[in-house]
Every structure is written in structure tokens, then in C-alpha cells.
Amino acid sequence: MLKTNDLGYWYDRQENSLFEHVDLEFKSGTSYAIVGQSGSGKTTFLSLLAGLDKPRAGQIELNGQPINKIGLTNYRKSHVAIVFQSYNLFNYMSPLNNLLTAMAVTESSHKGDKAFAADMLRKLGLTDEQMKKNVQKLSGGQQQRVAIARTMCCDAKLVVADEPTGNLDEENTKFVIDQFQKIAHEQNKCVIIVTHESDVAKACDHSYRLAKHEFALES
Numbered sequence: 001m002l003k004t005n006d007l008g009y010w011y012d013r014q015e016n017s018l019f020e021h022v023d024l025e026f027k028s029g030t031s032y033a034i035v036g037q038s039g040s041g042k043t044t045f046l047s048l049l050a051g052l053d054k055p056r057a058g059q060i061e062l063n064g065q066p067i068n069k070i071g072l073t074n075y076r077k078s079h080v081a082i083v084f085q086s087y088n089l090f091n092y093m094s095p096l097n098n099l100l101t102a103m104a105v106t107e108s109s110h111k112g113d114k115a116f117a118a119d120m121l122r123k124l125g126l127t128d129e130q131m132k133k134n135v136q137k138l139s140g141g142q143q144q145r146v147a148i149a150r151t152m153c154c155d156a157k158l159v160v161a162d163e164p165t166g167n168l169d170e171e172n173t174k175f176v177i178d179q180f181q182k183i184a185h186e187q188n189k190c191v192i193i194v195t196h197e198s199d200v201a202k203a204c205d206h207s208y209r210l211a212k213h214e215f216a217l218e219s
Contacts, residue, residue, distance in 0.1 A: 001028045001062065002026040002061070002062055002158060002190060003025045003060070003061045004022050004023060004048075004059075004060050005058050005060075005061065006021055006053060006058035007022040007024075007055050007059070007060065008022070008056050008057030009055050009056050017056075018041030018044055018213065019041050020047065020057065024208065026031075027190060029189070030191070031035075031180055031184040031191040031203075031205045031206075033193050033195055033200060033208070034046065034192075034195070034210060035195060035196065035198075035201050035208070035210070036209055038208035041213075043194055046160050048060060049080075049192060050076065050078070050082050050160045051075040062075070067079075077105070077106055077219075078106065079157065080156050081150070081154050081158070081159045082159075082160055083147050083150075083160070084162055085166045089146055092134070093135065093137075095130065095133070095146040096114070096131045097120060099120065099121065099149060099150055100112070100114060100151045102135045108153060108155050117149075118131060120146075120153050122150075126149075126180065140196075141168050141169070141171075141176075144165075144167070144176055148164075148179050148183070148211075151183065152183060156189075158190050159180070159190065159191045160193075161180065163194055163196065164176060164193060164195075178194065178203075202219070208217060
């Protein structure tokens with residue numbers, strides 16, 4: 001599904017690159033973890049896969065087509081769902097309206113389907129009362145569930161998540177990771193998670209470690 005070809009990134013000078021010559025392939029129906037020390041470039045790599053930044057060298061292909069040819073705005077709108085550690089929800093809306101808005105913006109095949117959106121929220125453990133509250137009145141774990149439900153309502157086949165369990169307790173972490181596995185295996189999506197938590201990495205189908213400017217397969 002997604003491939004990186006000779007990918008490289010640096011800020012000022014190439015000799016100070018975060019990584020270079022990265023050739024990786026990510027497949028549908030599979031979950032991946034990207035691990036490594038703070039400052040190693042994990043989040044930067046994820047931002048490139050999400051089309052939020054451009055590589056300094058090489059390219060990224062979606063189903064054989066360079067994403068810069070697709071257009072990064074269109075790529076982000078139609079092909080990628082992003083889950084942030086800080087949730088990035090519309091904080092003046094309810095969970096239900098957050099999902100409906102995301103479905104409208106991305107022109108999801110379920111656009112306008114309130115019953116579908118509500119069902120996704122119920123699957124993530126929210127009650128009918130909670131899904132109508134302002135999201136700021138929900139706990140951190142509940143807000144992250146809304147963010148994950150949002151990815152389930154959109155048609156994007158690529159889901160990228162940056163430290164999605166960083167603000168969650170052990171119980172919510174396990175629940176969230178289980179949901180990402182379901183998204184990958186039941187919705188046939190490609191899920192890529194940046195994490196510093198070993199339990200999260202072990203739960204994914206494959207794990208890559210970024211160290212000394214190179215990626216190595218751990219599992």
C-alpha cells in the first residue's frame with residue numbers, strides 16, 4: 001500500500017540527517033509500530049507518511065503513485081486519518097458532531113449518516129449521553145476514543161497515530177491498542193503508530209526501531 005523509496009530528512013545540513021536511504025513497505029490489514037529514543041526522528045517520519053511535511057530526499061508512494069503527484073492536500077483529505085496524542089478534536093463540539101464534521105470534510109461514503117457515527121461511538125464505549133456532551137467534558141481516555149472513532153468513520157485506508165496512548169492509563173491504553181488492531185484487521189486498513197511504550201509496540205503486527213539514522217525490523 002505505502003512505500004518509502006530512498007527517503008531522507010534533515011533540517012539544516014545533510015550530514016546532520018535524521019535518517020537517509022529509508023526503504024520500507026507498509027501493507028493494508030496490518031499494524032506497525034515505530035519506536036526509538038526521543039529526538040531520533042520518529043514523529044518527523046510519521047509526519048512525512050501523513051503528508052504533513054516533505055522529505056528532503058526520496059519519495060513516498062501510495063499504491064504505486066507518488067503522494068506529491070496526488071497532491072499533499074488531497075492525500076491528507078482522502079487517504080490519511082491522523083490520531084494525535086492531544087486528540088485534536090473540535091473542542092466546541094460534541095463527539096457526535098466531531099465525527100459528522102470529519103465525515104463531511106473528507107467526503108466519506110457515510111457523509112451525513114448520524115446513525116453510523118453514533119454506532120461507531122458506541123463501539124468505542126461511549127454512551128448516547130456522552131456522545132452529545134461537549135468533548136471537553138469527557139475524560140482523556142474518552143476523548144482519545146472519539147479520535148479513534150473518527151478514523152473509523154472516514155474512508156482513509158491509512159491511519160497514522162503519534163503517541164496515541166501517551167496520556168492514558170494502563171486500562172485505556174490496552175483498549176485503544178485493541179481498537180487499532182481491529183481497525184487494521186477488520187477494516188483492512190494500514191495502521192502506523194509512533195510509540196515509546198514497549199507494550200504498545202509488542203501488540204502491533206510489526207515493529208521498526210529508528211536508531212543511528214536507520215530503521216531496523218524488530219518483530
